[in-house]
Amino acid sequence: MSELDLTTEEKILKAAETIFLRDGYDGSRMQDIANEAGINKALLHYYFRSKDKLFEHVFDKKIGIFFPKADGVFDLDIDFADKIGLIIEGYINLLRENPYLPLFVLNTVNNPEKSDFIKKLPVGLMQKIALNYFVELQKGKVRSINPMQFVISIMGMCAFPFLARPILLSAFGADKEAFDVLMKQRIEELKLYVKLILTP
Amino acid sequence: MSELDLTTEEKILKAAETIFLRDGYDGSRMQDIANEAGINKALLHYYFRSKDKLFEHVFDKKIGIFFPKADGVFDLDIDFADKIGLIIEGYINLLRENPYLPLFVLNTVNNPEKSDFIKKLPVGLMQKIALNYFVELQKGKVRSINPMQFVISIMGMCAFPFLARPILLSAFGADKEAFDVLMKQRIEELKLYVKLILTP
DNA sequence: GCCAAGTTTAACCAAATGGTTAAACCATTG
DNA sequence: CAATGGTTTAACCATTTGGTTAAACTTGGC
Numbered sequence: 001m002s003e004l005d006l007t008t009e010e011k012i013l014k015a016a017e018t019i020f021l022r023d024g025y026d027g028s029r030m031q032d033i034a035n036e037a038g039i040n041k042a043l044l045h046y047y048f049r050s051k052d053k054l055f056e057h058v059f060d061k062k063i064g065i066f067f068p069k070a071d072g073v074f075d076l077d078i079d080f081a082d083k084i085g086l087i088i089e090g091y092i093n094l095l096r097e098n099p100y101l102p103l104f105v106l107n108t109v110n111n112p113e114k115s116d117f118i119k120k121l122p123v124g125l126m127q128k129i130a131l132n133y134f135v136e137l138q139k140g141k142v143r144s145i146n147p148m149q150f151v152i153s154i155m156g157m158c159a160f161p162f163l164a165r166p167i168l169l170s171a172f173g174a175d176k177e178a179f180d181v182l183m184k185q186r187i188e189e190l191k192l193y194v195k196l197i198l199t200p
Numbered sequence: 201m202s203e204l205d206l207t208t209e210e211k212i213l214k215a216a217e218t219i220f221l222r223d224g225y226d227g228s229r230m231q232d233i234a235n236e237a238g239i240n241k242a243l244l245h246y247y248f249r250s251k252d253k254l255f256e257h258v259f260d261k262k263i264g265i266f267f268p269k270a271d272g273v274f275d276l277d278i279d280f281a282d283k284i285g286l287i288i289e290g291y292i293n294l295l296r297e298n299p300y301l302p303l304f305v306l307n308t309v310n311n312p313e314k315s316d317f318i319k320k321l322p323v324g325l326m327q328k329i330a331l332n333y334f335v336e337l338q339k340g341k342v343r344s345i346n347p348m349q350f351v352i353s354i355m356g357m358c359a360f361p362f363l364a365r366p367i368l369l370s371a372f373g374a375d376k377e378a379f380d381v382l383m384k385q386r387i388e389e390l391k392l393y394v395k396l397i398l399t400p
Numbered sequence: 401g402c403c404a405a406g407t408t409t410a411a412c413c414a415a416a417t418g419g420t421t422a423a424a425c426c427a428t429t430g
Numbered sequence: 431c432a433a434t435g436g437t438t439t440a441a442c443c444a445t446t447t448g449g450t451t452a453a454a455c456t457t458g459g460c
Contacts, residue, residue: 008437008438022312023226023312024224024226024307025227026223026224026226026227027225027226027311027313029416029417029418030417030418030419031416031417031418039438039439040438040439040440041418041419041439042419042420042421042438042439042440043437043438043439044419045418045419045420046437046438049419050418050419051417051418051419100310103306103307103310106303106363106364106367107224107303107307109364109366109367110300110303110363110365110366111227112222112223115366118366118367118370119370121367121370121371123367123370123371126367126371127371127372130372145389145392146382146385146389148368148372148382149382149385149386149389151371152357152360152361152364152368152386153357153393155360155364156356156357156359156360156361156364157352157353157356157357157360159356159360159364160352160355160356160357160359160360161352161356163306163310163363164306164309164352164355164356165310166309166310166315166318167306167309167318167321167323167326168348168352170318170319170321170323171321171323171326171327171351172327172330172348182346182348182349185346185349186349186352189345189346189349192345193353193393193397196396196397197393197396197397208407208408229446229447229448230447230448230449231446231447231448239408239409240408240409240410241409241448241449242408242409242410242449242450242451243407243408243409244448244449245448245449245450246407246408249449250448250449251447251448251449
């Protein structure tokens with residue numbers, strides 16, 4: 001099935017993702033999305049009634065990617081640090097494929113006009129990590145720090161470079177390829193951090 | 201000098217900061233800024249010729265805050281880890297006063313239409329930290345990791361919670377006050393992280 | 401008091417933008 | 431083949447938006 005075999009609805013959604021993620025909600029024009037999809041602007045309103053509705057479709061899809069499940073990890077018979085390491089590896093590789101995702105999600109949840117969307121956030125994994133940290137803490141197996149701080153640190157160290165990419169490229173004079181190498185390297189780097197931080 | 205004693209230009213700039221930081225460039229209306237400043241919309245164009253020009257003024261001011269200097273720190277006669285600790289403390293307290301600053305800056309530098317602004321970034325401190333890390337590394341005083349990774353981690357762990365605030369409040373059922381407590385606590389938390397990561 | 405310069409305002413304008421409508425097109429089915 | 435229902439388009443509409451203009455207002459110097 002080639003690119004041209006997509007249904008109109010799929011073409012619209014794909015185009016909407018491209019434009020919304022690149023330009024943000026306010027910066028996106030329905031005409032731009034129509035052009036990107038190679039169709040008439042009125043067709044957008046035929047399939048999705050309004051810009052808001054179309055955006056919500058895109059957001060609902062993307063939010064599930066940004067907040068992955070990773071349930072299986074906690075059933076594995078390995079150290080807590082190794083479980084976190086697996087989550088980090090999966091997450092950075094996910095963001096390497098979706099570099100604009102973090103800024104898109106953060107903009108939406110910080111937009112006063114989109115505050116309803118906050119209820120939709122599937123924060124289960126974040127809570128699960130904090131909870132498991134707490135359990136390990138009780139067992140005296142990890143350093144005594146606030147589990148919430150730990151979760152924030154993990155998420156931030158994974159997502160921040162993708163948010164600040166233009167700054168990093170500018171500060172360190174790197175290019176796209178160098179950035180991707182840096183992110184691959186970062187996986188092992190963060191696994192080390194985690195072991196250091198967790199060791200009581 | 202009360203709030204009402206501000207000159208018109210100062211009132212405009214203050215209002216523009218409020219609106220641009222809250223709503224972003226595309227989400228901001230010149231009329232909203234005029235209302236916030238308590239003046240006529242045409243006055244905006246009298247003092248600053250266009251929305252772009254006004255935005256640039258705000259950006260130039262804010263970018264200097266987001267990228268602080270902190271030069272003095274490196275002349276102090278203390279451990280490298282303590283120098284980084286001081287920078288972290290200053291930076292988190294800065295962001296506590298300017299919680300919308302990180303998203304504002306990241307949006308601007310990620311905006312394809314504002315790519316020129318990237319040249320303006322005063323990334324001196326970032327480079328200085330990386331360089332000093334490298335020097336310490338030569339002396340065998342810190343763990344052997346990539347200095348760039350270290351800088352990214354520090355920045356990310358400081359700035360990310362302010363970017364993801366709505367997510368954190370949602371995930372952990374916290375309120376504004378709890379968040380600020382968490383950020384104050386985070387200063388000591390990050391100082392600990394740094395010591396752990398740096399110790400060879 | 402009055403002139404000149406800077407300041408502020410109301411009214412206005414053209415372009416952009418989200419959305420609508422009615423007609424044309426096309427594929428399926430009786 | 432023609433009727434039907436879903437699909438696509440061009441043209442159109444109302445509102446919003448950044449920006450302009452010309453007149454009114456204020457202030458400082460003579």
